[in-house]
Amino acid sequence: MASATSALELIRAGLTELAACDIDAYGTAGLGDECAQILRATGELHLEAARRLARFEALGGPAADDAPSLPAWLAHRCRLRPWEAKQLATSATRLHLLGDTRAAFESGEIEFGDVATIAEGVDKAADTMDFDPMAPDTTSGWSPERIAETAQPILLEAAGEVTPGQLRKVAARVALTLDGDRAERRRRQIERQSFLDIGQTMDGVGVLRGDVGAADFAILEKAVDAFAPRPGPGRSQWEDRPGHRRLKGLVAACEVALKVAGRHGYHERGGAPVRVHLIATPATVDPGVPATQAPPGRTEYGSVISATQIREMIRRHQALVNTIHVGADGRVADRFTTNGQPLNWGRTRRLFTPAQRDVYVAVYAGCAAEGCDRPPAWADIDHRTAWTDGGRTDLDNGQPLCRWHNLGKEKGRRPYSRRRRTDKQGRQPEDPDH
Ligand SMILES: [Zn+2]
Numbered sequence: 001m002a003s004a005t006s007a008l009e010l011i012r013a014g015l016t017e018l019a020a021c022d023i024d025a026y027g028t029a030g031l032g033d034e035c036a037q038i039l040r041a042t043g044e045l046h047l048e049a050a051r052r053l054a055r056f057e058a059l060g061g062p063a064a065d066d067a068p069s070l071p072a073w074l075a076h077r078c079r080l081r082p083w084e085a086k087q088l089a090t091s092a093t094r095l096h097l098l099g100d101t102r103a104a105f106e107s108g109e110i111e112f113g114d115v116a117t118i119a120e121g122v123d124k125a126a127d128t129m130d131f132d133p134m135a136p137d138t139t140s141g142w143s144p145e146r147i148a149e150t151a152q153p154i155l156l157e158a159a160g161e162v163t164p165g166q167l168r169k170v171a172a173r174v175a176l177t178l179d180g181d182r183a184e185r186r187r188r189q190i191e192r193q194s195f196l197d198i199g200q201t202m203d204g205v206g207v208l209r210g211d212v213g214a215a216d217f218a219i220l221e222k223a224v225d226a227f228a229p230r231p232g233p234g235r236s237q238w239e240d241r242p243g244h245r246r247l248k249g250l251v252a253a254c255e256v257a258l259k260v261a262g263r264h265g266y267h268e269r270g271g272a273p274v275r276v277h278l279i280a281t282p283a284t285v286d287p288g289v290p291a292t293q294a295p296p297g298r299t300e301y302g303s304v305i306s307a308t309q310i311r312e313m314i315r316r317h318q319a320l321v322n323t324i325h326v327g328a329d330g331r332v333a334d335r336f337t338t339n340g341q342p343l344n345w346g347r348t349r350r351l352f353t354p355a356q357r358d359v360y361v362a363v364y365a366g367c368a369a370e371g372c373d374r375p376p377a378w379a380d381i382d383h384r385t386a387w388t389d390g391g392r393t394d395l396d397n398g399q400p401l402c403r404w405h406n407l408g409k410e411k412g413r414r415p416y417s418r419r420r421r422t423d424k425q426g427r428q429p430e431d432p433d434h
Contacts (some may be wrong), residue, residue: 001155009145011045011124016396018038027071028222029350031239032150032290039111040111040383042109042111043105043111043113043115044112045273046091046112047091047095047102047112047115049088049092050088050091050092050095051092052096053070053074053088053089053092053259054093054095054096056092057072059088059090060071068165069196070089070092070093071085071086072085073300074088074089078416087116087120087147088116090116090119090120090123091115091116091119091120091122092122093119093344094119094126094144094148095119096164097122097144097145097146097147097148097152098115098118098119098122098152100153100156101114101115101118101119101155101156102115102154104133104156104159109159109160110156110159113164113217114159114164114167117164117167117171118151118155118156118159118167118171120168121151121155121168121170121171121172121174121175122144122147122148122151122152124149124153124171124172124175125151125174125175125178126142126144126147142178142179143183147178150178151174151175151178154170154174155167155170155171155174158170160221166359178271185323187213189215189286190211190213191213193209193211194210194211194212194213194216195211196209196210196212197209197210198210200304202305204304204306206293220250221249221251223253224246224247224249224250224253225246226251226253227248227250227253227256228245228246228249228252229245229248229249229252230247231245231357233296242277242286243374258274258275258276259264261273262274269350269355269357269359269377269379269380270352270353270354270357270381271354271380272354272357272358273321276299276313276317276430277358277361277362278295278297278298278299278305278310278313278314279297279298279299279300279362280295280297280298280307280310281295281297281362281401282297282323283299283307284296284307284310285307285311285314286322289307291306291307291311292307292308294307295307296310300361300375300376300377301375301377302365302366302375317337320336321338322338322339322358322362323338324359324362324433326363331396332359332363334359334396337359339360339416341353342355343355343356343359343394344392344393344395344396345392345393345394345396346392346393346394347390347392347393348393349393350387350393351393352381352393352398354399356381356393356395357381358400360376360379360381360396360399360400361376361379361400362376362401364376364379364400366400367379367399367400367401367402367405368382368401368405369397369401369402369405372402372405374404374405375401376400378402378403379401379402379403380400380401380402380403380406381399381400381401382398382399382400382401382406382409383397383398383399383418384397384398384399385397
């Protein structure tokens with residue numbers, strides 16, 4: 001009867017011998033060959049661990065050791081990184097379905113990475129299949145066994161022909177195509193749940209996070225790549241990092257889009273051409289004040305931007321600088337903009353002008369309704385005294401209101417109430433953006 005203790009002692013003895021080899025005397029061919037063999041042995045050890053982990057999990061081992069799941073146990077007890085733990089746990093859990101895959105590994109046709117990818121593909125397909133437990137046909141058809149039976153030959157054949165990276169894509173494709181109907185439902189679910197979060201940390205790092213449906217992802221992927229700067233001589237190492245170039249690609253694509261927005265029918269609220277608005281005090285842009293000592297500015301969305309960055313953006317782009325003078329009473333003292341546009345129209349026009357709007361965006365931090373944090377960028381300019389009651393289109397008689405508060409005012413709703421986060425149907429107020 002084989003004993004794991006003595007087997008592990010043998011492995012350790014072998015490792016000691018390997019460590020004692022004088023590798024300085026090797027040529028590259030020998031080194032490469034040995035590395036491949038050592039990694040092959042690593043894969044064999046992984047598979048042996050996976051076999052035991054499957055049994056460990058079936059017996060409730062992770063829970064007995066106070067871990068909520070096998071990946072959690074692997075992370076805590078064996079210090080595996082999250083993706084390593086997930087990969088090994090998935091291989092362990094699905095190993096019993098993958099007889100042919102194990103045989104292919106044992107005969108040396110594929111490596112442990114391929115085994116893990118095939119296990120992951122089968123696992124994903126199984127997940128996708130029972131995504132909708134309410135479906136009438138849940139019990140019929142696609143059991144994990146049937147999935148493995150169908151997917152395994154396809155993936156094993158592909159493993160012989162493509163790179164490990166391509167094999168992952170084949171596995172993803174198989175997971176999505178085994179059962180077209182279910183997969184289509186899953187795709188629609190992904191589409192409904194897709195989102196983009198945009199935020200800023202305390203020290204000014206902009207943070208993007210999103211889940212994207214495959215069709216939208218295809219467009220993003222292309223734009224990021226098409227606009228990314230090419231690596232090359234004269235660029236520093238950090239500039240050539242793929243992640244950095246991808247980000248610059250996305251930003252460049254956005255810059256181009258903003259430049260031609262008008263031609264495609266996109267305008268600011270109020271009708272002006274789309275521009276990035278930066279709001280700052282005179283000291284922020286005063287060349288007499290060192291940038292490092294100047295106060296930061298903000299965007300019309302309230303994101304903070306340093307004086308150095310504001311100065312650089314003014315230099316780099318075709319900037320239009322508008323100065324607004326605010327009196328001691330907090331009221332805007334100007335009667336005209338810097339380039340001569342009137343700021344008070346009285347009864348001669350009904351809608352507030354883009355020039356007036358710029359002033360409100362600068363002097364208000366957000367929607368004027370109490371307690372509302374919608375940024376001024378999303379606001380309509382509202383007559384405090386209604387136009388129909390004789391109100392004037394003057395700076396003094398205007399205020400930015402988000403679409404929701406503006407509609408509420410028109411409907412005679414109280415300007416601010418505790419119910420403002422949900423209406424009677426319990427729905428979220430709609431983003432004025434949509
Ligand atoms: Zn509001």
